[in-house]
Amino acid sequence: MTAIHDMGGVPGYGPVRPEQNEPVFHSEWEGRVFGLATTVRGGLSRRRLEALDPDTYLSGYYQRWLAALENGLTERGVLTREDIDAKADHFRHNPGASPTRVVDPALAGRVREGMYRQRREHKTPPGPPAFAVGDCVRARFIRHEGHTRLPRYVQGKRGTVTAVYAAYDLQDDVPPGEDVPVQQLYSVRFEGGELWGESAEPGAALYIDMWEGYLEPDNDQVQRSAP
Amino acid sequence: MSEDHHHDAGSYHAVRAKALESLLVEKGLVTTDAIDEIVRTYEQDIGPLNGAKVVARAWVDPDYKQRLLENGSDAIAELGFGGVEGAEIVVLENTPAVHNVVVCTLCSCYPWPVLGLPPAWYKDAAYRSRVVKEPRAVLREFGLEVDESKEVRVWDSNSDLRYMVLPERPPGTGNLSEDQLAALVTRDSMIGVGVPTSSTKARNP
Numbered sequence: 001m002t003a004i005h006d007m008g009g010v011p012g013y014g015p016v017r018p019e020q021n022e023p024v025f026h027s028e029w030e031g032r033v034f035g036l037a038t039t040v041r042g043g044l045s046r047r048r049l050e051a052l053d054p055d056t057y058l059s060g061y062y063q064r065w066l067a068a069l070e071n072g073l074t075e076r077g078v079l080t081r082e083d084i085d086a087k088a089d090h091f092r093h094n095p096g097a098s099p100t101r102v103v104d105p106a107l108a109g110r111v112r113e114g115m116y117r118q119r120r121e122h123k124t125p126p127g128p129p130a131f132a133v134g135d136c137v138r139a140r141f142i143r144h145e146g147h148t149r150l151p152r153y154v155q156g157k158r159g160t161v162t163a164v165y166a167a168y169d170l171q172d173d174v175p176p177g178e179d180v181p182v183q184q185l186y187s188v189r190f191e192g193g194e195l196w197g198e199s200a201e202p203g204a205a206l207y208i209d210m211w212e213g214y215l216e217p218d219n220d221q222v223q224r225s226a227p
Numbered sequence: 228m229s230e231d232h233h234h235d236a237g238s239y240h241a242v243r244a245k246a247l248e249s250l251l252v253e254k255g256l257v258t259t260d261a262i263d264e265i266v267r268t269y270e271q272d273i274g275p276l277n278g279a280k281v282v283a284r285a286w287v288d289p290d291y292k293q294r295l296l297e298n299g300s301d302a303i304a305e306l307g308f309g310g311v312e313g314a315e316i317v318v319l320e321n322t323p324a325v326h327n328v329v330v331c332t333l334c335s336c337y338p339w340p341v342l343g344l345p346p347a348w349y350k351d352a353a354y355r356s357r358v359v360k361e362p363r364a365v366l367r368e369f370g371l372e373v374d375e376s377k378e379v380r381v382w383d384s385n386s387d388l389r390y391m392v393l394p395e396r397p398p399g400t401g402n403l404s405e406d407q408l409a410a411l412v413t414r415d416s417m418i419g420v421g422v423p424t425s426s427t428k429a430r431n432p
Contacts, residue, residue, distance in 0.1 A: 008332035008359045008383065013352040016368045018420075022346050024270045029244035031270070034344075035262035036248060038311075046334060061335065061350040066240055070247065079250050087246035099249035101259045108260040115268055116310040116340075118300070121387055149385045151332055153359065168387060185386055201363050204379040209386035 004054040009153040009196070030062040032099075037065050039111065043072040047147045047173070123182040125167035129212070131186060135161045136218035139188070139210065146173030150214045154206070157194050158218050162207065163187035170211050184212040274343035277308045278391060279412035281341060282423075283405045285318075286396045296320055299391065303341060313340035313389055319382060320393045321419075326373045328366065328419030329382045329390045330358045338389035342417055349418065359383060369420040392419040399425065 007013070025031040037044040048068040049057070056067050073079045091097055131137060139154045149171050165185040174180055188210045192200035251257045281303055285292035295302035299316035303309060316338045319327040331337065335350040348354050358365045362379045366372070373379055382390045394416040400408060415421030 005333055007352055007356040010352075010356045013356045016348050016351075016353045016357070016365055018348050018369060018415075019346065024274070024344055025266070026347075027238075027241065029238075029241040031266035032244045032248050032262060033240075034269070035265040036244075036251060036257060038265060039257050039261060040251060049334065058352060061347065063240055066243055066247075070243070073247070073251075078254070078256070079247075083250055084243065084246050087249055088242045091242045091245040091249075097245075099245050099259070100252045102252050102255075103260040104258045105260060107258055108264045111261040112264045112268060114311070115265065115273070118304070118309045118314045120314045149333065151383070151385065153332070165388065171386070185388075196360050199360070201361055201379075203375065203377070204362050204381065206359055206381050206383060208383040209388055211386075 003152065004052075004057045005050045006152050008151045025062075029066075033062050033066045033069065037069050040069070040073070040078075042076055043069045043078075045072060048072050048075075050147060121168055122166040123168060125184055126182055129164050129184045129186075131161045131164070131184075131212070131215060131217075133161055133164060137161055137186075137188060137210075137215040138218045139190075139214055140216055142214070144172060148172045149209075149211070151208075153195060154190060154208060157190050159188040159190040159194070161186050162189045165209070168211070170213065172211075181213070186210045186212070186215070188215070269339075269344050273310070273340060275341070275412075275414035275417065276409070277306075277343075278338075278341035278414070278417045279409040280306055281308070281391075282393060282412045282417065283409035285393055286408055287405050292393075295393065308340045310340045312336070313338050315387065316341065316389045316391055318391050318393050319380070319419075321395045323395070324377060325380055326377045326419065327380045327382060327390075327392045328358060328362055329384060329392060330355060331384045332356070332359060333383075333385055336384040336389060338391045341391055342414060346414070366420060369415065371421055392417050394419075394423050397423050397425045 025034065044065060048071050049064055052064055052067055057064050070084060074081050136158065137160070138158050139150065139156065141155045142148065142150055144150070163186065165187065167182050167184050169180045170183050186209070187207055190206045190208070192204040192206070195206060248262065252259060281295065284306065285295050291302060295318050299318040300309060300314060303316055321327055332355050335345055337345040337349065354365065359381050362381050363373055384390050394412065397411060400411065411423040411425070413421050413423060416423045
């Protein structure tokens with residue numbers, strides 16, 4: 001797996017280009033891909049997005065959704081690449097043709113309701129939180145082979161716990177057969193200078209959510225403050 | 228390394244998308260009108276006007292503001308908003324001393340029920356890579372100069388929590404109604420790359 005998606009602090013991507021009066025979808029196909037990807041179970045996932053080659057990943061947002069959705073559906077055996085290629089040829093040669101149409105108003109209504117449904121993921125914490133607000137912590141170095149929510153730019157850096165949130169499933173990949181651990185989630189503040197050294201802007205700080213397993217006590221700090 | 232979002236109907240992507248939809252419909256895994264409904268919902272119903280109403284309520288009702296800052300999603304649900312990508316929204320208050328700005332460096336996490344789907348720049352490499360390191364420079368590219376006396380706090384949404392900024396109420400708006408105030412609240416001001424407009428005539432992103 002590449003780390004193309006782990007973009008925090010990576011140089012070379014140039015200026016931000018905001019678009020005035022931007023539409024929600026720039027082309028009709030973007031909306032269709034959004035609808036398909038959010039409806040078909042097991043098609044699109046963050047893991048499949050992150051597994052794309054860098055060129056495909058950087059080709060655009062719905063471009064990479066489409067690629068990851070295709071990969072997911074073919075890897076799971078829902079569709080074959082040959083089926084998709086053949087159908088795509090059909091639409092290429094018949095630009096006015098529309099996809100096969102089947103409607104089910106009752107199902108569409110349920111899909112619509114689903115978009116307004118809340119689903120909270122609080123879990124029973126495995127024990128009391130290891131850290132409290134104000135604690136000095138260090139983000140661990142974890143060279144992860146699979147999916148993780150611990151970006152490279154905070155790894156090894158020292159910060160301060162600013163909030164103790166609820167407990168959640170860890171979102172990182174775990175070895176096959178292992179249960180997904182439930183961990184306490186924190187908000188941790190990192191000073192600009194700690195993350196970026198002399199190139200940090202003055203008066204800027206970074207806040208990020210940290211599962212407990214991402215953190216260790218900042219022992220240097222403990223030693224400094226010991227009598 | 229710019230990302231091109233513009234493709235016509237005969238493009239590679241348009242053709243592949245049609246092929247996928249057609250095959251999935253034929254297999255009975257999706258229906259046409261369910262996809263129509265999703266597209267319509269995010270084009271017409273769920274967008275930054277929701278967040279603007281939340282902000283305006285917080286500006287006129289101190290008790291509501293307190294509930295909003297203590298439990299964002301519950302207070303947002305009081306106004307009827309909630310759903311996918313918004314089960315737990317944390318609201319960050321801008322003050323004379325602090326300016327907050329939100330990013331997702333790992334993907335594009337965004338509080339859909341209050342802001343709708345994110346703009347392209349929020350999902351692109353330039354914003355995601357740079358705003359954590361040089362927020363003031365990036366905000367300047369949006370035309371926002373944050374005073375040196377203010378601390379800039381960048382929030383990287385890497386967990387299932389979603390972040391939304393409560394911007395400062397513009398000065399001189401004491402006589403405006405809640406609806407008029409909501410019209411001042413821009414999408415960008417709730418991400419933290421802008422501030423509310425001071426005139427009800429112009430609505431920026």
